[in-house]
Amino acid sequence: MGEWSSARVWRSRVYRYRLIAGRCRSCGRAHYPPANACPYCGSRDLDEVELPRVGRLISYSVVYATPFEDRDRSPVVIGLIDLGIARLVAEVVDVKPGDLRVGDRVEAVFRRIAVDGNTGLIVYGIKFRPVRVG
Amino acid sequence: MALMPERGAGIHGWGVYIPRFRIPMQEIAREWGWPDHQWRALGMMEKAVAGPDEDSTTMGLEASLNAIRRAGVNPKDIGAVFFGTESKPYAVKPSATIIAEAIGATPLTMASDLEFACRAASEGIKASIGLVTSGMVKYALVIGSDTAQANPGDVLEFTASSGAAAFIIGSSKGSAAVFEGSSTYVTDTPDFWRREGSPYPRHGEGFTGEPAYFAHIIGAVRGLMDKLGLKPSDFNYAVFHQPNGRFPLKVGEMLGFKPEQLKLGLVTPMIGNTYNGSALIGLARILDYAKPGERILVAPFGSGAGSDAYSLIVTDVVEEKRGRAPLVDDYINDKISIPYSVYAKFRELIRVVRE
Amino acid sequence: MVYVTGVGLVNVDRHYDKSTRRLAFEASTAALESSMAEGVDFIIVASSISYLHEPQLDLASYIASSMGLRGVRSITVECGEASGLAAVMTAKALIDSGQASRVLVVGVDKLSEYPSWRVYKNLSLLYDTESDAFYSIGLGGIAGLLMRLYMNVYNVDRLTLAYWPALMHQNAKANPYAMLRFAITPEKVLEAQPVAEPLTLLDTFPLGDGAAALVLEGKASRGVLAEIVDVESATGYQSIALSDDPLKIESLEVAYGRLVERTGMGSVDVVELHDSFTITGILILETLRFTERGKAAEAVAQGVFSVGGEGPVVNPSGGLKARGHPIGATGVYQVAEVALQLAGEFPGLKVDGARSGLVVSINAMGSSSYVAYMRAVG
Structure with a gap:
């Protein structure tokens, strides 16, 4: 459908691939994805921090009302995830929705986020899945 | 030498x-x-x-x-x-x-x-x-x-x-693990291929065996052993490309390895043939358990066809690294x-x- | 201060036979006729998802031309689901500043143009495409996880939350402009097909088309329906994940605080608020402190916000849930409905003797919030 321009995919690749968050040098808080100013105190004095790859599931929703292109992995689980220094919303994969519990440990995994039609780009990024190894 | x-x-x-x-x-x-x-x-x-x-x-x-x-x-x-x-x-x-x-x-x-x-x-x-x-x-x-x-x-x-x-x-x-030596054996052998635009590969069934898989792995491994002056019993472990659960056992036997040497590296029965990961996941599993000083033979194979054989000697650093990632x-x-x-x-x- | 002198509503429905412009025209014509206004200085069009469903840029000027208002000043306002009330705020600012004396505000959007899956995808763009909507949140993914969080944090069961849609359907029965004019039981909400668990289809709004229009004037020369005392707004976090307290809609708290401060308003008699999902309605009630935190669902179940209850009557129109939610038009519907209530002319469930009203419109889960305080005249 041509929604993902090369430039847009390219610009955002680093934070999408590596869980790079913004961190405010003024108030110390982290936010993901990195913004132009701290969402908490408004400071533009920011640096970057790589977020932990393991966190906990605060809440989740099992979404059946998904777009057609995501039907192959529906229902899609959307989770609110606490990574300690920041929270984020992300897709939770590799689990039967019925097996998921609030409080579960989840780990970051590198996945396809979107595939743009038959000829467009493959967009990669981070999703999460329940930790079962180690 | x-x-x-x-x-x-x-x-x-x-x-x-x-x-x-x-x-x-x-x-x-x-x-x-x-x-x-x-x-x-x-x-x-x-x-x-x-x-x-x-x-x-x-x-x-x-x-x-x-x-x-x-x-x-x-x-x-x-x-x-x-x-x-x-x-x-x-x-x-x-x-x-x-x-x-x-x-x-x-x-x-x-x-x-x-x-x-x-x-x-x-x-x-x-x-x-x-x-x-x-x-x-x-x-x-x-x-x-x-x-x-x-x-x-x-x-x-x-x-x-x-x-x-x-x-x-x-x-x-x-x-x-230190590389001790390697050997590569390559010929033009059309045992398995996929043409541009075709979604699935074709293969020669039995032809993927003798003239391809077996000939090339045996060629590479014998070349390595000759080069290093080693024999099968000098290796603690051997891992070959594993297109199925049988071929690696058979090629090991043909080369003179015992099933015990092959067991740890054989993962295909549980997970299938991961192609480029096939022998290498087996090698990783051996590194998950091997002791310092042990010697590993690893011989991947690729259709078309070719095989590399590597000899590796495990060092004492292996143990401290093991726990840093999932086995x-x-x-x-x-x-x-x-x-x-x-x-x-x-x-x-x-x-x-x-x- | 501005006066509502005319309203025009199109019933929310699947208007396959009507274009965005036609719907806008019908609502506008009705509003202009009801105000008996002769000409307007400005037309402000509130529209959001029409960009994707019947693509047209600079929509306001094309709508103006298509209804024969060539030469009028026009602005399109796009603030997602809150576009309608944002347009009213813009109109009020123009009137207050003296740049306009009479403004036509028309909100219009269509959700029936495409199959539901495509509409869900487009609606997900109401959320932040760099964070939440980077993922496949579909329809209600964020609302669903907030609902689960709410249930866990406050130990509220699913059935108690189902009293909200049941009340909305009850209210909508008499509203001729509502899309879903039938009663449902709370139990039925739980049995409906899951959309974004734990929320079901009956926790969501129907995909309908609609248009609503208002004539707003600075001087009340003719039949005034109601007065808009003030409109306030605030922006919030990009994602609920950034909020330390995602069960409070921060932008709404700020906007409402500003409104109270500027107007000195006290309690109101009638409220039209933004219940895009059951949980949105509940969180708005609590953010406005109409109940204690965690108690709104129970209060709804006990009839606190029904006609005759202790609280203000909330969403006598049936709300987004049952009246419908043609995205950019919704805020305009809400202002029109409250104006009619305050004038004693609402054609559905009436709030007798209502003298003051509140309109709450937000985008997504509070990327921005708009609130309006309205009063009866005379």
Whole structure:
């Protein structure tokens, strides 16, 4: 459908691939994805921090009302995830929705986020899945 | 004895990724009307299936992160990324750059996708040894990753699976396993191929065996043993390319190895043939358990055809690295069983018309 | 201060036979006729998803031309689901500043143009495409996880939350402009098909088309329906993940605080608020402190916000849930409905003797919030 321009995919690749968050040098808080100013105190004095790859599931929703292109992995689980220094919303994969519990440990995994039609780009990024190894 | 530049290089980190989903052999047999003898003869139980949002690049990245964790290296010190696959997400556009970017090795690094059926990553190891020992790069990352394709209903479907292995190759100093020597054996042998534009490979069935798999692995391994003056009993472990559960046992026997030497590295019965990951996941599993001083033979094979044989000696560093990332067995045991219909959907065997 | 002198409403429905412009025209014509206004200085069009469903840029000028208002000043306002009330705020600012004396505000959007899956995808763009909507949140993914969080944090069961849609359907029965004019039981909400668990289809709004229009004037020369005392707004976090307290809609708290401060308003008699999902309605009630935190669902079940209850009557129109939610038009519907209530002319469930009203419109889960305080005249 041509929604993902090369430039847009390219610009955002680093934070999408590596869980790079913004961190405010003024108030110390982290936010993901990195913004132009701290969402908490408004400071533009920011640096970057790589977020932990393991966190906990605060809440989740099992979404059946998904777009057609995501039907192959529906229902899609959307989770609110606490990574300690920041929270984020992300897709939770590799689990039967019925097996998921609030409080579960989840780990970051590198996945396809979107595939743009038959000829467009493959967009990669981070999703999460329940930790079962180690 | 000839000069052995391999001895200047070693494995600093190893890591694998095996997707969570498994399809049992009975599911495939039932769907396509095979007798159970068919998969039993292949020595298979189940195979790993990549999820709908996974591909060789995503799995390769996960394996790479595990290898980097074990190596404990700064990604900026990785001067080469070799991605061996025969299931490229893009026909044109490297996966190696995506992985290099995601691990933080860009921009001052080499990055290439290699293709030689199931042996591309193995040749990446050999190239890395050269780069490292020549001093051109400090560390190289080699990844073997495939979401192996098979025509639905083809006997190949029992084995073609998904998984990845990755290794950080650097100087032998401080490595967990030192290369002792290597040997490569290549001919033009059309045992298995996939034409441009075709979604699934074709193969010569029995022809993939004697003149291809067996001849090349035996050629490479004998070449290595001759070069190093070693015999099968000098190795604690041997791991060969494993297109099914039987071939590696047979080639081992033909070369004079005992089943005990092969057991640890044989992963295909549990996860299937991960193509570029096949022998290398086996090698990773051996590194998960091997003791310092032990010697490992690893011989990947790629159709077309070629085989490399490497001898590795495990160092005492192996033990401290082991716990830094999940073991191969952790991944093997972490599974969700799926029926054929889900497998067909995940691997896009069902034709969906998109806008 | 501005006066509502005319309103025009199109019933929310699947208007396959009517274009975005036609719907806007019908609502506008009705509003202009009801105000008996002769000409307007400005037309402000509130529209959001029409960009994707019947693509047209600079929509306001084309709508103006198509209804014969060539030469009028026009502005399109796009603030997602809150576009309608944002347009009213813009109109009020123009009137207050003296740049306009009479403004036509028309909100219009269509959700029936495409199959639901495509509408869900487009609606997900109401959320932040760099964070939450980077993923496949579909329809209600964020609302669903907030609902689960709410249930866990406050130990509220699913059935108690189902009293909200039941009340909305009850209220909508008499509203001729509502899309869903039938009663449902709370039990039925739980039995409905899951959309974004734990929320079901009956926790969501129907995909309908609609248009609503207002004539707003600075001087009340003719029949005035109601007065808009003030409109306030605030922006909030890009994602609920950034909020330390995602069960409070921060932008709404700020906007409402500003409104109270500027107007000195006390309690109101009638409220039209933004219940895009059951949980959105509940969180708005609590953010406005109409109940204690965690108690709104129970209060709804006990009839606190029904006609004759202790609280203000909330969403006598049936709300987004049952009247419908044609995205950019919704805020305009809400202002029109409250104006009619305050004038004693609402054609559905009436709030007798209502003298003051509040309109609450937000985008997504509070990327921005708009609130309006309205009063009866005379």
